[in-house]
Amino acid sequence: MVAGPAFPASGCWLARARVPDRLLDVPQRDALAPAAPGFRAVQLRIQDGHITALAAAVANDGLPVVDLADGIVTPCWVDLHTHLDKSHTATRIGRTHHALRDAVAASGEDRDRWTVDDIRRRMDFSLRTAYTQGTRAIRTHIDWVGASMPQAWPVAQALRGEWSARVELQPTSLSPLQLFAQADAGTAIAAVLAKQGGVLGASVHPVPGQRSLLERVFELAVAHDLDLDFHADEHLQNDIEGLRTIARLTMRYGWEGRVACGHACALSVAPVDACASVLRALADAGIVLIGLPLANLQLQDGSAGRTPRLRGIAPLQEARDLGVRVGLASDNVQDAFVPFADFDLLQVLAVGALAAHLDDPLARWIDCIGTTPAAAMGLAWDGTLRVGAPADLVLLTGRNSFEVCGRPERRVLRGGRLIDAALPDFRELDRPGPAN
Numbered sequence: 001m002v003a004g005p006a007f008p009a010s011g012c013w014l015a016r017a018r019v020p021d022r023l024l025d026v027p028q029r030d031a032l033a034p035a036a037p038g039f040r041a042v043q044l045r046i047q048d049g050h051i052t053a054l055a056a057a058v059a060n061d062g063l064p065v066v067d068l069a070d071g072i073v074t075p076c077w078v079d080l081h082t083h084l085d086k087s088h089t090a091t092r093i094g095r096t097h098h099a100l101r102d103a104v105a106a107s108g109e110d111r112d113r114w115t116v117d118d119i120r121r122r123m124d125f126s127l128r129t130a131y132t133q134g135t136r137a138i139r140t141h142i143d144w145v146g147a148s149m150p151q152a153w154p155v156a157q158a159l160r161g162e163w164s165a166r167v168e169l170q171p172t173s174l175s176p177l178q179l180f181a182q183a184d185a186g187t188a189i190a191a192v193l194a195k196q197g198g199v200l201g202a203s204v205h206p207v208p209g210q211r212s213l214l215e216r217v218f219e220l221a222v223a224h225d226l227d228l229d230f231h232a233d234e235h236l237q238n239d240i241e242g243l244r245t246i247a248r249l250t251m252r253y254g255w256e257g258r259v260a261c262g263h264a265c266a267l268s269v270a271p272v273d274a275c276a277s278v279l280r281a282l283a284d285a286g287i288v289l290i291g292l293p294l295a296n297l298q299l300q301d302g303s304a305g306r307t308p309r310l311r312g313i314a315p316l317q318e319a320r321d322l323g324v325r326v327g328l329a330s331d332n333v334q335d336a337f338v339p340f341a342d343f344d345l346l347q348v349l350a351v352g353a354l355a356a357h358l359d360d361p362l363a364r365w366i367d368c369i370g371t372t373p374a375a376a377m378g379l380a381w382d383g384t385l386r387v388g389a390p391a392d393l394v395l396l397t398g399r400n401s402f403e404v405c406g407r408p409e410r411r412v413l414r415g416g417r418l419i420d421a422a423l424p425d426f427r428e429l430d431r432p433g434p435a436n
Helices: 026-030 100-111 116-133 152-162 177-181 183-196 210-224 241-252 272-284 293-299 316-321 345-356 371-377 401-406 426-430
Strands: 012-020 034-036 039-047 050-055 065-075 077-082 135-143 168-176 200-204 228-232 259-263 288-291 325-328 393-396 410-414
Touching (some): 012 393, 039 065, 077 288, 077 371, 116 152, 135 228, 135 371, 152 168, 168 183, 177 210, 183 200, 200 210, 210 228, 228 241, 241 272, 316 325, 325 345
Parallel strands (some): 012 065, 135 168, 168 200, 228 259
Antiparallel strands (some): 012 039, 039 050, 065 393, 393 410
């Protein structure tokens, strides 16, 4: 976070801003002069918590002017794939894990220590962190490993209400695919989600009967009118039938535009033609592919004492070229899966750009943490900067991708007002007793 010029509370012009082309409607974009490749020069008028003008020049209307000196402006971000229930457990787990199976085991052992107060404290800390970093909406997976409701689910629902004016929280169940072989368990989960506004999720790995189990998941989604979110093919086997089957079932059940798939690491090792075939199927089905670079770099091809050779990043460039909607998200934060992260989508964008060679990420890939996940979550505002949109903005000091990703300084506006820039202190997590 950085300080800046005095910021008027009553309304103002944000002068000399740069806005990525991808965040503007086409008519608005074409009416503005280019500032740099992929950016437009914009003067934004902010009044009553909304954007009231996107202009080529500041009008002489008596409002004060804040000079952004060619800094980049984006909407506040949307984190489409997180695990708030596990967040901030790394310190007590006490070691870094380099393989997915080891992280799963360590997280399962730590779950025995969870209490409602512990979960609430960590989740609230995570929401405060994300809010301060510039995030306005989060989808969080909640481990749901049996028929009974996990203790984290009602905590997430309570926080959803408490945070509704600051961060829109969308809880999502995460169950092993094999659980759906138990008809009663799947029905019970889906009924809760339908009543409480959740998303149905499953972890999809190569298992016997995979297709019939996925059919059961889609049947539940259709019966209960639920969006779907899969951890899909998070492995390095030459087996991408999970993704292929999800795409086919999405089309068969008419669930286009209501399905997201995270990870898709297996695509990174699949033969080129097979990979392209699955990507085309994902595009036809309107499935959002979520790249999760922090977790995949940490856990794919990992073992202690050995440098990984295969990094497991989904082919994001090829996916976009073939028409797939692509997102980027935080995934795990300071837990057994990802030891170093802070719900900072700028960090995710920068690491993803390095890992997947996403050139000029602020110009060409910013929609991956903005408009694409906003649409996937069904948010009221799609994140396009237009007149009438909320003045929920991130003001970046940097003028281009090099500066922003190299030194991610920012100020955050919500409703046209600067928020408190102080990130919560990790020492809060040491305190016993109920969460704040």
